[in-house]
Structure formats: C-alpha cells, structure tokens
Amino acid sequence: VGVLDADVWGFSVPRMLGALGKPVGFNDMILPLEAHGVKVISMGHFVPEETPVIWRGPMLHKAIQQFLGDVWWGDVDFLLCDLPPGTGDVSISLASFIPGASMLVVTTPQDAARKVAERAGKMAERTNLRPLGVIENMSWFICPHCGEREHIFGEGGGREAAETLGVPLMAQVPLVPALRAGGDEGVPIVVSDPDSPAAVALNEAAEAVVRATKSKVGKPLQLMAR
Incomplete structure (x- = not known):
C-alpha cells in the first residue's frame, strides 16, 4: 500500500x-x-x-x-x-x-459536511473518477461512564451521502480519543489497539475497498509523460 x-x-x-x-x-x-x-x-x-x-x-x-x-x-x-x-x-x-481512478468520499454526520462531501462525489463523476463508497467519520462517541452512544455531530449524514451518490456506506468510524492520540504520536489505532471500535471500523472499510475495487493487474497506469 x-x-x-x-x-x-x-x-x-x-x-x-x-x-x-x-x-x-x-x-x-x-x-x-x-x-x-x-x-x-x-x-x-x-x-x-x-x-x-x-x-x-x-x-x-x-x-x-x-x-x-x-x-x-x-x-x-x-x-x-x-x-x-x-x-x-x-x-x-x-x-x-489517473482517469478512471476510484474515489472514497469521507464525511462527518452533520448536514454541512455531508453537502460538501456530496459535491466532491459529484465532481468525481464529471472528471472521469469513479465514486466507490462513503466513509463516515466521527459517527458517535461512546460515553465512558454509561456506555451510551452520543451522536455529537448528528447522525445519518454518511448514509444520506451514500444514497445520493448511489454508492455503499462502507464504514462508520466512532470518535475515539485513542484515534486522535495515535494520529499525534504516529501510531495508527489499527496498530496500537486493533480491537477498538474505531480500528474494527477502519479494517471493515479496508476490506470493503478490496472487495469493490477492480483489479488493475496487467493494465497501464495512463500517467502523462514528463
């Protein structure tokens, strides 16, 4: 990769x-x-x-x-x-x-972010890119005291964006403090804590991408000459 x-x-x-x-x-x-x-x-x-x-x-x-x-x-x-x-x-x-490349659209649940993400996905269609799926980030926060999900940024934005673009919602990644800490420290959460909800969601997204991506084996990459 x-x-x-x-x-x-x-x-x-x-x-x-x-x-x-x-x-x-x-x-x-x-x-x-x-x-x-x-x-x-x-x-x-x-x-x-x-x-x-x-x-x-x-x-x-x-x-x-x-x-x-x-x-x-x-x-x-x-x-x-x-x-x-x-x-x-x-x-x-x-x-x-890279004409024909696949695009993953990443959004957070609230409407303001969803609208921006949908515009990016529609741009892909007009520039010969292929929208592949939507990943919703910061989907919810799990309260450490009661274990309940708190939808801090609203809910449903990723699913609505996926429906608008006609692609699957590949993952919903929860808001986890360890995810932020790993980003600051240079250790991805899939490495530091692979069983955490965020790591599981990210691995599910990776598996969905693998399943949805057409193989380019034996095909030229169509890069412009220098």
Missing part, C-alpha cells in the same frame, strides 16, 4: 503515520518513506512542518505530477491519495493524471 498526501497545503499524513524524515533519490527517482508497511510521500517531507505552502494551480499540478511520476512506488496493490477538502485544483489535476 502507498499513500500520496495530495493535501499540499494541509499535509498531515507524515505525522499521523510516523513517517517523518527526508526521502532520498535513486536513479533519478524519489524513494518514498515507509512506516507500518505503508509507503508515504508528502509535501511535508520537503518543507518544515510549520511552513505554509502558498502555491496556486500550476505549481500544485506540477507537484502532483511529480509525486505520481517521479516517486518509485514499486509493486503496490493500492495507492491511496489523500485529497484536500472540496473540489479544487488538486482534485482536478489528480483526475487528469
């Missing part, structure tokens, strides 16, 4: 996966960092974490092109691209580089 952190302005994947450091070059290619068996490349590997990236369309387009074409991903089964929220330049550039 590889992860391309395409959120150029708001990169966070290196810290959340514990893949900190600088990539090295080999034979005119960039070797991605690796953490927990996952290959990672991000703008966060090339600028200090506290430095804002103030780029516009052409530079964003070039960065995504280099992350796809100049990084030695090797023999990966899945390449996940973490996009910024919404329907901006990065999403459009990625769609032009």
Whole structure:
C-alpha cells in the first residue's frame, strides 16, 4: 500500500503515520518513506512542518505530477491519495493524471459536511473518477461512564451521502480519543489497539475497498509523460 498526501497545503499524513524524515533519490527517482508497511510521500517531507505552502494551480499540478511520476512506488496493490477538502485544483489535476481512478468520499454526520462531501462525489463523476463508497467519520462517541452512544455531530449524514451518490456506506468510524492520540504520536489505532471500535471500523472499510475495487493487474497506469 502507498499513500500520496495530495493535501499540499494541509499535509498531515507524515505525522499521523510516523513517517517523518527526508526521502532520498535513486536513479533519478524519489524513494518514498515507509512506516507500518505503508509507503508515504508528502509535501511535508520537503518543507518544515510549520511552513505554509502558498502555491496556486500550476505549481500544485506540477507537484502532483511529480509525486505520481517521479516517486518509485514499486509493486503496490493500492495507492491511496489523500485529497484536500472540496473540489479544487488538486482534485482536478489528480483526475487528469489517473482517469478512471476510484474515489472514497469521507464525511462527518452533520448536514454541512455531508453537502460538501456530496459535491466532491459529484465532481468525481464529471472528471472521469469513479465514486466507490462513503466513509463516515466521527459517527458517535461512546460515553465512558454509561456506555451510551452520543451522536455529537448528528447522525445519518454518511448514509444520506451514500444514497445520493448511489454508492455503499462502507464504514462508520466512532470518535475515539485513542484515534486522535495515535494520529499525534504516529501510531495508527489499527496498530496500537486493533480491537477498538474505531480500528474494527477502519479494517471493515479496508476490506470493503478490496472487495469493490477492480483489479488493475496487467493494465497501464495512463500517467502523462514528463
């Protein structure tokens, strides 16, 4: 598995996966960092974490092109691209580089987030991407005192988005303090606490993606030439 952190302005994947450091070059290619068996490349590997990236369309387009074409991903089964929220330049550039790629729509339950997620899913259809499914994050919080579910951000948003886009709701991930802590410490909850409700939901999402994804074995990746 590889992860391309395409959120150029708001990169966070290196810290959340514990893949900190600088990539090295080999034979005119960039070797991605690796953490927990996952290959990672991000703008966060090339600028200090506290430095804002103030780029516009052409530079964003070039960065995504280099992350796809100049990084030695090797023999990966899945390449996940973490996009910024919404329907901006990065999403459009990625769609032009990998036509026909699948898109996972991530939302939280409240209506405001759902509407943004639905627009992103509809953009996918118009840019030759294939909406694959919806993952609802922060679905509920389990009270540590009474064990009851508290729907802090409302409920039903993920299911409504899935129905609107005509795709399955692949997982509902609860709001768990250990999930936040693992992201800050660079240890995913599926590693630190695989039996927790959040880890179980994330593993269910991964299994659903595997089942729903068409194999690309033997097919060219249709990347634009440099």
